Amino acid sequence: xxxxxxxxxxxxxxxxxxxxxxxxxxxxxxxxxxxxxxxxxxxxxxxxxxxxxxxxxxxxxxxxxxxxxxxxxxxxxxxxxxxxxxxxxxxxxxxxxxxxxxxxxxxxxxxxxxxxxxxxxxxxxxxxxxxxxxxxxxxxxxxxxxxxxxxxxxxxxxxxxxxxxxxxxxxxxxxxxxxxxxxxxxxxxxxxxxxxxxxxxxxxxxxxxxxxxxxxxxxxxxxxxxxxxxxxxxxxxxxxxxxxxxxxxxxxxxxxxxxxxxxxxxxxxxxxxxxxxxxxxxxxxxxxxxxxxxxxxxxxxxxxxxxxxxxxxxxxxxxxxxxxxxxxxxxxxxxxxxxxxxxxxxxxxxxxxxxxxxxxxxxxxxxxxxxxxxxxxxxxxxxxxxxxxxxxxxxxxxxxxxxxxxxxxxxxxxxxxxxxxxxxxxxxxxxxxxxxxxxxxxxxxxxxxxxxxxxxxxxxxxxxxxxxxxxxxxxxxxxxxxxxxxxxxxxxxxxxxxxxxxxxxxxxxxxxxxxxxxxxxxxxxxxxxxxxxxxxxxxxxxxxxxxxxxxxxxxxxxxxxxxxxxxxxxxxxxxxx
Amino acid sequence: xxxxxxxxxxxxxxxxxxxxxxxxxxxxxxxxxxxxxxxxxxxxxxxxxxxxxxxxxxxxxxxxxxxxxxxxxxxxxxxxxxxxxxxxxxxxxxxxxxxxxxxxxxxxxxxxxxxxxxxxxxxxxxxxxxxxxxxxxxxxxxxxxxxxxxxxxxxxxxxxxxxxxxxxxxxxxxxxxxxxxxxxxxxxxxxxxxxxxxxxxxxxxxxxxxxxxxxxxxxxxxxxxxxxxxxxxxxxxxxxxxxxxxxxxxxxxxxxxxxxxxxxxxxxxxxxxxxxxxxxxxxxxxxxxxxxxxxxxxxxxxxxxxxxxxxxxxxxxxxxxxxxxxxxxxxxxxxxxxxxxxxxxxxxxxxxxxxxxxxxxx
Numbered sequence: 001x002x003x004x005x006x007x008x009x010x011x012x013x014x015x016x017x018x019x020x021x022x023x024x025x026x027x028x029x030x031x032x033x034x035x036x037x038x039x040x041x042x043x044x045x046x047x048x049x050x051x052x053x054x055x056x057x058x059x060x061x062x063x064x065x066x067x068x069x070x071x072x073x074x075x076x077x078x079x080x081x082x083x084x085x086x087x088x089x090x091x092x093x094x095x096x097x098x099x100x101x102x103x104x105x106x107x108x109x110x111x112x113x114x115x116x117x118x119x120x121x122x123x124x125x126x127x128x129x130x131x132x133x134x135x136x137x138x139x140x141x142x143x144x145x146x147x148x149x150x151x152x153x154x155x156x157x158x159x160x161x162x163x164x165x166x167x168x169x170x171x172x173x174x175x176x177x178x179x180x181x182x183x184x185x186x187x188x189x190x191x192x193x194x195x196x197x198x199x200x201x202x203x204x205x206x207x208x209x210x211x212x213x214x215x216x217x218x219x220x221x222x223x224x225x226x227x228x229x230x231x232x233x234x235x236x237x238x239x240x241x242x243x244x245x246x247x248x249x250x251x252x253x254x255x256x257x258x259x260x261x262x263x264x265x266x267x268x269x270x271x272x273x274x275x276x277x278x279x280x281x282x283x284x285x286x287x288x289x290x291x292x293x294x295x296x297x298x299x300x301x302x303x304x305x306x307x308x309x310x311x312x313x314x315x316x317x318x319x320x321x322x323x324x325x326x327x328x329x330x331x332x333x334x335x336x337x338x339x340x341x342x343x344x345x346x347x348x349x350x351x352x353x354x355x356x357x358x359x360x361x362x363x364x365x366x367x368x369x370x371x372x373x374x375x376x377x378x379x380x381x382x383x384x385x386x387x388x389x390x391x392x393x394x395x396x397x398x399x400x401x402x403x404x405x406x407x408x409x410x411x412x413x414x415x416x417x418x419x420x421x422x423x424x425x426x427x428x429x430x431x432x433x434x435x436x437x438x439x440x441x442x443x444x445x446x447x448x449x450x451x452x453x454x455x456x457x458x459x460x461x462x463x464x465x466x467x468x469x470x471x472x473x474x475x476x477x478x479x480x481x482x483x484x485x486x487x488x489x490x491x492x493x494x495x496x497x498x499x500x501x502x503x504x505x506x507x508x509x510x511x512x513x514x515x516x517x518x519x520x521x522x523x524x525x526x527x528x529x530x531x532x533x534x535x536x537x538x539x540x541x542x543x544x545x546x547x548x549x550x551x552x553x554x555x556x557x558x559x560x561x562x563x564x565x566x567x568x569x570x571x572x573x574x575x576x577x
Numbered sequence: 578x579x580x581x582x583x584x585x586x587x588x589x590x591x592x593x594x595x596x597x598x599x600x601x602x603x604x605x606x607x608x609x610x611x612x613x614x615x616x617x618x619x620x621x622x623x624x625x626x627x628x629x630x631x632x633x634x635x636x637x638x639x640x641x642x643x644x645x646x647x648x649x650x651x652x653x654x655x656x657x658x659x660x661x662x663x664x665x666x667x668x669x670x671x672x673x674x675x676x677x678x679x680x681x682x683x684x685x686x687x688x689x690x691x692x693x694x695x696x697x698x699x700x701x702x703x704x705x706x707x708x709x710x711x712x713x714x715x716x717x718x719x720x721x722x723x724x725x726x727x728x729x730x731x732x733x734x735x736x737x738x739x740x741x742x743x744x745x746x747x748x749x750x751x752x753x754x755x756x757x758x759x760x761x762x763x764x765x766x767x768x769x770x771x772x773x774x775x776x777x778x779x780x781x782x783x784x785x786x787x788x789x790x791x792x793x794x795x796x797x798x799x800x801x802x803x804x805x806x807x808x809x810x811x812x813x814x815x816x817x818x819x820x821x822x823x824x825x826x827x828x829x830x831x832x833x834x835x836x837x838x839x840x841x842x843x844x845x846x847x848x849x850x851x852x853x854x855x856x857x858x859x860x861x862x863x864x865x866x867x868x869x870x871x872x873x874x875x876x877x878x879x880x881x882x883x884x885x886x887x888x889x890x891x892x893x894x895x896x897x898x899x900x901x902x903x904x905x906x907x908x909x910x911x912x913x914x915x916x917x918x919x920x921x922x923x924x925x926x927x928x929x930x931x932x933x934x935x936x937x938x939x
Binding site: 196202203218305308309310311312315316319375376379381382384385557558559560 | 617620621622623729730733802803805813814900901902903904905906907908909910
């Protein structure tokens with residue numbers, strides 16, 4: 001059976017290693033045997049007609065109590081041919097090991113550490129296989145299905161002492177770890193260098209990022225980012241909520257752009273349900289996603305400028321962001337954690353004032369944007385601080401899995417909105433701004449231009465906003481309107497079931513990829529046929545982009561580290577999940 | 578001379594001037610923080626302190642009380658002696674600089690006093706050298722604070738500060754020597770008097786250049802934005818005073834503001850005619866036509882001290898304005914700017930002045 005040229009090529013070259021070929025929402029999915037994984041991935045990467053050069057995601061699903069318990073997924077994208085491929089490897093419970101693919105895809109480093117941390121699958125030949133999100137002293141792997149929610153005891157007044165005693169026995173080996181260990185330095189530290197910790201409590205690390213720097217004078221020899229301080233187990237929590245309830249925890253990922261997360265999650269679940277949302281909902285989703293993008297970029301601009309010493313900018317940016325938050329408040333009653341985009345459409349219809357407010361913002365904002373640029377774009381000191389800082393080549397960036405403005409600034413026009421349009425983004429005309437060198441200044445220019453493009457998209461969406469329902473009328477998924485409940489018995493039953501139990505979702509997996517303000521945001525949802533997901537995986541763009549910090553910082557100065565972090569624009573809520 | 582006369586004499590010549598000057602410095606330091614917060618706030622589309630008194634006018638006093646009652650923490654591994662000494666040294670040096678600065682010509686306060694009193698504590702013949710020397714000693718306070726805190730951020734801040742202050746003192750000194758050449762004196766009062774006809778800032782071609790050189794170096798010398806690297810908040814947390822709390826922290830603050838005032842005073846005295854009133858046009862222009870001389874006469878009605886302070890506060894406002902607008906330079910860029918640009922330029926200015934002076938062109 002012919003499914004896709006990719007699968008045919010693979011079956012031709014690896015007849016015994018490939019099985020279960022299928023097509024899911026347009027993407028080919030294949031299963032590869034464990035021992036041939038590295039060969040297949042190498043082949044996929046280097047063969048000219050395939051060229052899957054970006055590893056979007058590497059994650060695991062626990063199919064407990066299935067005998068071949070774990071499935072590890074490698075989601076690949078080809079920049080040249082603009083197509084994706086899902087490679088799946090089954091890993092049995094009794095021997096949870098896999099070969100590491102770091103040498104093929106550099107970005108696999110942190111992904112593999114995360115899978116090791118959360119599922120206990122160890123990767124052979126991984127140079128640095130340590131826990132990444134959970135505490136070092138843990139012995140458990142929390143995302144396994146047989147690990148209960150809340151498996152770690154929480155300290156309250158009545159049990160605090162007992163836990164403290166227990167923690168003392170844990171923390172001993174942790175204390176012995178020195179910064180040298182964290183930096184991966186062996187033996188003596190080079191004479192004349194000092195090691196300094198930036199963070200986790202520091203004014204310019206965008207939250208609780210910790211970067212261990214090895215310095216010679218003020219020159220950075222090595223910079224090791226450490227994450228996990230804000231790990232709250234959002235993915236585990238989502239497994240224990242119904243599909244509709246889990247929307248609220250996605251808000252807490254990227255709390256500067258919560259609506260993007262809502263959207264990505266809703267799209268994945270809708271793909272599983274095979275549910276079409278009405279056009280009006282799509283338009284509203286686009287408007288909100290772009291407003292969110294502007295709000296998020298405003299925070300980035302404000303903090304970026306503040307960190308380089310322009311104090312006033314952060315206040316100007318927050319002033320304008322306030323207008324967007326007011327719009328959200330008008331719409332949903334909530335300013336940040338709106339959960340407004342949910343499975344099946346959006347939560348409510350637009351309020352009468354919404355259009356007026358958005359148009360007011362559209363009229364006001366371009367002028368403000370110009371005034372920001374007046375202050376920075378040609379400022380001599382700003383140029384000196386950002387030009388030629390933190391530039392990496394296109395190939396390195398792609399190898400490290402960097403997406404979003406950080407990748408586009410280097411000249412790669414990869415934007416999920418144009419590459420794999422969702423929500424009808426193909427109906428809007430907008431440019432994908434790119435830079436040339438990928439330095440901090442280019443990242444600044446790209447993001448500034450993105451805000452302008454977002455304004456254009458919002459304007460088009462407002463003009464073309466269709467009338468009609470704001471959410472799907474599939475009563476098995478979305479709540480029936482009030483009048484129907486009052487008149488129909490069946491509707492009442494639907495309402496009762498949806499609220500009390502949630503809707504069941506057909507068994508299967510679906511991956512949705514959207515362009516969040518920080519890059520390609522992926523939601524990988526697996527269903528076991530019950531009203532609660534088996535697994536919700538979040539491919540957080542900040543998490544992946546942060547891996548590029550080390551090569552970007554090497555050889556720079558302390559002040560550059562700050563500029564580079566600001567240029568990557570990581571958000572720790574999303575990194576640590 | 579009776580004992581009472583002697584006491585009165587000491588009171589007149591020492592106690593009252595010292596008390597007035599000290600009160601001025603302290604109040605100024607406190608209310609400069611208020612001014613900075615208010616000006617910055619209004620530039621940044623917000624209100625600044627509003628709750629303590631009318632428009633937050635009592636805020637500095639509340640801050641002072643708060644800092645005074647804060648716990649005084651010395652880190653366990655700090656060098657306790659140096660740690661305590663550093664802020665005191667810095668503050669003493671910045672306050673001592675005021676001793677040699679003339680605030681105006683001798684005055685009898687519009688006939689209130691029987692004889693004219695000078696508006697300075699000592700009229701040093703080498704006043705300008707004295708002020709420069711104190712500023713250099715003040716640098717030790719910063720380095721000591723950075724070293725003694727036993728904190729890597731502080732240490733980096735201290736290093737930056739040492740490098741920065743030394744680099745910027747050189748163009749600063751050359752700019753001052755330019756003025757000294759123009760005025761023919763090291764005495765600050767005489768430098769002002771030499772500008773009664775023409776302020777040094779408009780002595781072409783060297784005046785404006787020396788003025789800018791001195792202004793830039795002055796901003797760097799006081800660790801103000803865009804040269805605030807030693808305390809770069811977003812890089813080094815608070816730089817050399819990261820570990821300081823309570824009154825010790827307040828001393829660093831007061832020293833910074835006192836230094837800003839000293840630099841502003843020096844800029845006014847060296848380049849902006851000190852206490853000389855603004856002359857819109859030369860008195861003799863158009864044969865001394867009435868409107869010109871009237872306006873100039875009107876300006877002369879304002880007491881000279883206020884003219885000096887007016888210029889000082891304008892410069893302070895300018896410093897705050899810079900802070901609200903400009904990004905911070907990087908450490909190596911800062912050094913390159915000083916050694917590769919300011920230093921050659923200041924040397925060239927000095928040389929030009931000397932040559933022109935010799936040829937009688939100035």
